Amino acid sequence: HSDGGWAIDLNTDTLPKVLVNRGYYSSVIGSVDASQDRMWLNNCLQEANWLVKSLDQRARTVLKVATEIVRQQDAFLIHGITHLKPLNLKQVADSISMHESTISRVTANKYMATPRGLYELKFFFPTAISATDGGDAHSGESVRHRIREMIAAEGKAVLSDDQIVKALQEDGVDIARRTVAKYRESLGIPSSVQRRRESRAMT
DSSP states (O other): OTTSOOOOOOOGGGSOOOOOOHHHHHHHHHTOOOHHHHHHHHHHHHHHHHHHHHHHHHHHHHHHHHHHHHHHTHHHHHHOGGGOOOOOHHHHHHHTTOOHHHHHHHHTTOEEEETTEEEEGGGGSOOEEOBTTSSSOEEHHHHHHHHHHHHHTOTTSOOOHHHHHHHHHHTTBOOOHHHHHHHHHHTTOOOHHHHHHHHHHHO
């Protein structure tokens, strides 16, 4: 947008397309005499109209939720993963006056294409890791990214999980050693002992 905001659109190619053929309904209802048959046809039309209306409402809800996610995670979209902030379903639900269970259903198995790549909507709801100074919490995803960067830059001086904990805590992240180990393992990075062994084998 020229005003610096974001434009959020649904990918209509992925949405189910349901149309009610009213011309066909009119021709059929006009040739039916029995009141029971007319009632059945009217019920069919009402159900079809309800389905079309429900699909439209669902699309509007998805767009509303996506718009709020973009608003909440604006810093990530501008600056990248280190600015992804902790967010939960309740925060989004409260902001747009919807029930938390609705947000949960709407965000399930859906993806958002952003200037930073394609992400599953649940990516935008990272867990919170407290700040050591009582300031804003860090997202688990941004901390995981920092751990990966630290290990990628370590060279011959291989960092232990305890050293990573100390460095993160000095940087304002209140994190436990077991959490660092869990994040490191989720990134497919071996322990410091294994990395030292691999480093020696390469020299």
